Amino acid sequence: MSTGAVGRAYPRLEGPAKVTGTARYAVEYPVDGITYGWAVPSAVVRGRITRIDTTEALASPGVLAVVHHGNAPRMAPGPQPELRLLQEPTVHYRGQYVAVVVATSLEAAREGARLVRIDYDTGPHSTVLTDDHPGLYKPDQVNPSYPTDTAEGDFDAGYAAAPVRVDVTYRTPAYHNNPMEPHATTAQWHDGRLLVHDSNQGASSVRATLAELFEVSPESVRVVTEHVGGGFGSKGYAKAAVVLTALAARHVDRPVKLALTRQQLFGPIGYRTPTIQRVRLASDADGRLTAICHDAISQTSTIHEFAEQTAVYTRSMYAAPHRRTTHRLVRLDVPTPFWMRAPGECPGAYALESAVDELAIAVGMDPVELRIRNDTEVDPDQGQPFTSRNLVTCLREGAQRFGWADRDPTPRARRDGRWLVGTGVAGSSYPARARPSSARATARPDGSFLVQINATDIGTGARTAIWQVAADALGVPPERVEIHIGDTTLPTAPVAGGSMGTASWSWAVIRAAQALREKLRDGGPPTGEVTAEADTTEEVGGQPALPRYAYGAHFVEVRVDADTGEVRLNRMLGVFAAGRVVNPTTARSQLIGGMTMGLSMALHEEGVLDERYGDWVNHDLATYHITGCADVESIEAYWLDERDDELNPAGVKGLGEIGIVGAAAAVANAVHHATGVRIRELPIRLDKLIGVSDLA
Amino acid sequence: MQGGPENATTIDERHSSRVTVEVNGASREVTLDNRTTLLDTLREHLDLTGAKKGCDHGQCGSCTVLLDGRRVKSCLVFAVTVDGRSVVTVEGLAGPDELSPLQAAFIAHDAFQCGYCTPGQLCSARGMLDEVSRGWPSAVTDDLNTPAELIDAEIRERMAGNLCRCAAYPHIVAAVRETAASS
Numbered sequence: 001m002s003t004g005a006v007g008r009a010y011p012r013l014e015g016p017a018k019v020t021g022t023a024r025y026a027v028e029y030p031v032d033g034i035t036y037g038w039a040v041p042s043a044v045v046r047g048r049i050t051r052i053d054t055t056e057a058l059a060s061p062g063v064l065a066v067v068h069h070g071n072a073p074r075m076a077p078g079p080q081p082e083l084r085l086l087q088e089p090t091v092h093y094r095g096q097y098v099a100v101v102v103a104t105s106l107e108a109a110r111e112g113a114r115l116v117r118i119d120y121d122t123g124p125h126s127t128v129l130t131d132d133h134p135g136l137y138k139p140d141q142v143n144p145s146y147p148t149d150t151a152e153g154d155f156d157a158g159y160a161a162a163p164v165r166v167d168v169t170y171r172t173p174a175y176h177n178n179p180m181e182p183h184a185t186t187a188q189w190h191d192g193r194l195l196v197h198d199s200n201q202g203a204s205s206v207r208a209t210l211a212e213l214f215e216v217s218p219e220s221v222r223v224v225t226e227h228v229g230g231g232f233g234s235k236g237y238a239k240a241a242v243v244l245t246a247l248a249a250r251h252v253d254r255p256v257k258l259a260l261t262r263q264q265l266f267g268p269i270g271y272r273t274p275t276i277q278r279v280r281l282a283s284d285a286d287g288r289l290t291a292i293c294h295d296a297i298s299q300t301s302t303i304h305e306f307a308e309q310t311a312v313y314t315r316s317m318y319a320a321p322h323r324r325t326t327h328r329l330v331r332l333d334v335p336t337p338f339w340m341r342a343p344g345e346c347p348g349a350y351a352l353e354s355a356v357d358e359l360a361i362a363v364g365m366d367p368v369e370l371r372i373r374n375d376t377e378v379d380p381d382q383g384q385p386f387t388s389r390n391l392v393t394c395l396r397e398g399a400q401r402f403g404w405a406d407r408d409p410t411p412r413a414r415r416d417g418r419w420l421v422g423t424g425v426a427g428s429s430y431p432a433r434a435r436p437s438s439a440r441a442t443a444r445p446d447g448s449f450l451v452q453i454n455a456t457d458i459g460t461g462a463r464t465a466i467w468q469v470a471a472d473a474l475g476v477p478p479e480r481v482e483i484h485i486g487d488t489t490l491p492t493a494p495v496a497g498g499s500m501g502t503a504s505w506s507w508a509v510i511r512a513a514q515a516l517r518e519k520l521r522d523g524g525p526p527t528g529e530v531t532a533e534a535d536t537t538e539e540v541g542g543q544p545a546l547p548r549y550a551y552g553a554h555f556v557e558v559r560v561d562a563d564t565g566e567v568r569l570n571r572m573l574g575v576f577a578a579g580r581v582v583n584p585t586t587a588r589s590q591l592i593g594g595m596t597m598g599l600s601m602a603l604h605e606e607g608v609l610d611e612r613y614g615d616w617v618n619h620d621l622a623t624y625h626i627t628g629c630a631d632v633e634s635i636e637a638y639w640l641d642e643r644d645d646e647l648n649p650a651g652v653k654g655l656g657e658i659g660i661v662g663a664a665a666a667v668a669n670a671v672h673h674a675t676g677v678r679i680r681e682l683p684i685r686l687d688k689l690i691g692v693s694d695l696a
Numbered sequence: 697m698q699g700g701p702e703n704a705t706t707i708d709e710r711h712s713s714r715v716t717v718e719v720n721g722a723s724r725e726v727t728l729d730n731r732t733t734l735l736d737t738l739r740e741h742l743d744l745t746g747a748k749k750g751c752d753h754g755q756c757g758s759c760t761v762l763l764d765g766r767r768v769k770s771c772l773v774f775a776v777t778v779d780g781r782s783v784v785t786v787e788g789l790a791g792p793d794e795l796s797p798l799q800a801a802f803i804a805h806d807a808f809q810c811g812y813c814t815p816g817q818l819c820s821a822r823g824m825l826d827e828v829s830r831g832w833p834s835a836v837t838d839d840l841n842t843p844a845e846l847i848d849a850e851i852r853e854r855m856a857g858n859l860c861r862c863a864a865y866p867h868i869v870a871a872v873r874e875t876a877a878s879s
Contacts, residue, residue: 018811021746021786229812398861596863
């Protein structure tokens with residue numbers, strides 16, 4: 001049945017289009033009569049617009065309209081209040097889009113935006129997360145639907161009684177997703193029907209949101225998302241750009257295209273919340289954990305509650321009889337945080353995997369061995385056996401590949417000229433989930449097949465992976481299969497996010513292919529087109545709730561300049577257990593991409609918020625640093641040949657997030673090993689190292 | 697053609713210019729608002745959307761093109777300054793029938809994921825290889841008196857102006873290394 005396409009390394013299908021510049025992204029489609037939108041952000045943090053003077057803007061050549069709360073088309077109230085843009089004069093945070101200027105050219109739109117005069121009444125604001133903020137509260141649940149707090153055994157008693165204890169607090173700043181393509185949309189209304197070309201991670205849900213906001217039927221909205229220049233969570237749902245553009249297009253009754261500027265991406269489209277995380281670990285003298293507590297604090301906005309599940313990672317990672325996790329939230333006058341690659345698990349694993357390293361040092365035990373000692377076959381949180389858990393294999397194989405065996409644990413004991421050299425390790429895990437999807441498979445008389453599904457390829461290689469899965473499911477060579485994704489005229493499919501895309505989409509594609517083969521078996525060779533559809537809603541919904549996770553282990557070697565404190569990566573190596581790997585080529589790219597973003601988190605990225613200004617001041621790529629080409633000297637990703645029959649028909653766990661989870665901790669642990677200095681507030685920059693210790 | 701003709705009627709003629717520029721070997725003539733960047737000229741007036749707008753501030757490199765053979769960030773170049781000059785964009789890198797070795801190497805090494813920074817990476821790499829062949833040193837070149845050997849550290853340094861959030865960096869380095877070795 002299988003042609004063996006799954007597991008084979010294919011170059012991504014859209015490769016030629018991407019290297020020749022012919023792949024079109026959201027604002028690159030030629031449209032007759034196009035006009036240009038430019039978003040105007042609020043210049044105050046908290047307040048109310050008292051007057052908008054558009055006279056000068058409208059007098060500027062080329063400007064067609066200034067759309068604002070006083071004249072914008074009305075939108076329906078919906079579940080996402082922050083998307084109801086330009087509907088009211090209230091300003092909830094600095095940078096909130098308060099107007100859109102539409103003009104016949106980009107230059108005219110930008111100039112017009114500069115000329116809009118807005119007066120505000122302002123009030124006091126609070127924009128900085130602290131662990132003693134008076135607004136701290138306990139949300140009813142954390143994302144997506146986890147209990148806010150959990151407790152098992154008696155943490156306080158277990159902790160007090162243990163011979164080895166670690167009580168440490170880690171802080172992470174705001175992180176900004178910064179996909180290379182900004183949020184961007186081309187919108188056209190024709191006879192009450194809306195067509196948008198949009199940069200998002202899931203066109204089906206964007207269509208549903210637009211239909212709701214503009215009070216039209218979903219069938220009258222079409223969202224095309226053929227190529228997306230990255231998302232990393234920030235394009236997971238409909239966001240401001242698509243709403244503003246559709247609103248502006250309706251107002252001027254002409255097609256409008258609008259791309260947010262890089263500066264406008266820092267906040268209003270979401271970001272990873274800053275966190276303050278206290279982790280307490282206790283163990284016996286042999287390093288066996290007896291008590292674990294993880295208390296996480298993060299922020300949300302005044303508009304919408306977004307409760308990052310920061311401590312959830314700790315619930316299932318290592319075993320201990322006494323365990324507690326809590327989440328507390330503060331509503332600040334800030335944009336609503338949103339998903340960023342492994343929301344919850346990523347910052348949470350940084351804290352826990354760093355604390356485990358500190359415990360290993362306190363016990364006097366190798367950090368790889370300590371993790372292995374605390375492995376568990378049963379989910380400590382749910383009490384059920386994991387469907388598969390190969391953390392230990394990842395740790396052992398990683399240690400072997402990395403050359404960990406003879407590591408001297410003594411901090412600050414290795415020099416290479418002016419460099420202090422150190423190594424670090426961290427574990428990683430991420431849930432393996434799937435969501436309902438639908439798909440269609442068609443057999444053509446010429447022997448070729450067409451597979452259609454509204455999946456999204458944000459750069460993951462989704463198009464290619466689904467194509468391989470489809471070929472195997474149809475039992476034909478992939479060359480005979482054509483794949484169509486990225487359009488709401490195709491069968492509805494879930495978002496590319498949460499490491500769920502390939503699992504969810506391939507499930508529906510396999511079922512559609514099976515249904516098609518059944519039809520063909522009955523009817524002989526097709527004389528016309530034969531089509532079969534599948535919808536996995538029932539099947540996915542009926543899946544037993546078992547603890548399904550991918551695992552990994554990161555190994556890092558850094559060098560730290562003894563004089564300046566500059567940290568450089570020597571090498572980074574990850575081993576992952578993520579179920580079946582559909583395409584080794586694109587899988588490797590996803591994994592090293594996640595690992596590099598973890599490196600970036602550890603050493604470079606920081607949204608610097610000025611309380612007086614009430615916003616991040618380093619809102620561009622010159623001052624918000626991300627890892628660049630010169631920062632990555634050696635990075636390797638490996639994976640186990642893992643089979644897990646309790647997952648989904650394709651047997652995949654997802655690769656989008658597992659690479660970043662734990663990566664920052666491995667870097668931080670290596671920096672400690674190199675220098676003897678433990679930095680518990682990311683990023684680890686030279687100013688922190690040089691100020692803390694006389695390194696030389 | 698999108699935008700162009702109408703812009704010409706709506707912009708103040710005192711603030712516009714007729715610009716003739718050779719793009720990918722063909723002479724193009726266009727009347728532009730003087731504020732128009734080379735990047736926006738390509739994307740909005742010539743339907744050459746290969747060059748990408750990632751930041752519009754010269755910070756990300758997605759808009760990199762070759763201007764008279766040298767790599768520039770086209771978002772930082774006003775179009776009126778390129779009158780009579782020659783531009784090569786990603787659309788001009790391939791031969792008539794096949795990809796250039798650099799483009800083929802990018803595919804073979806999976807040197808991109810989302811593809812948005814890729815046109816800039818390709819143009820930057822093309823320009824960079826030319827700089828190396830001219831013997832230009834970089835910040836990591838040890839000896840300024842002898843031509844730089846294109847070791848990985850040189851490639852990484854010379855490609856550091858092109859950000860890739862998907863972080864295909866090691867694959868970009870591999871693709872550039874292979875292209876350099878085979879040329």
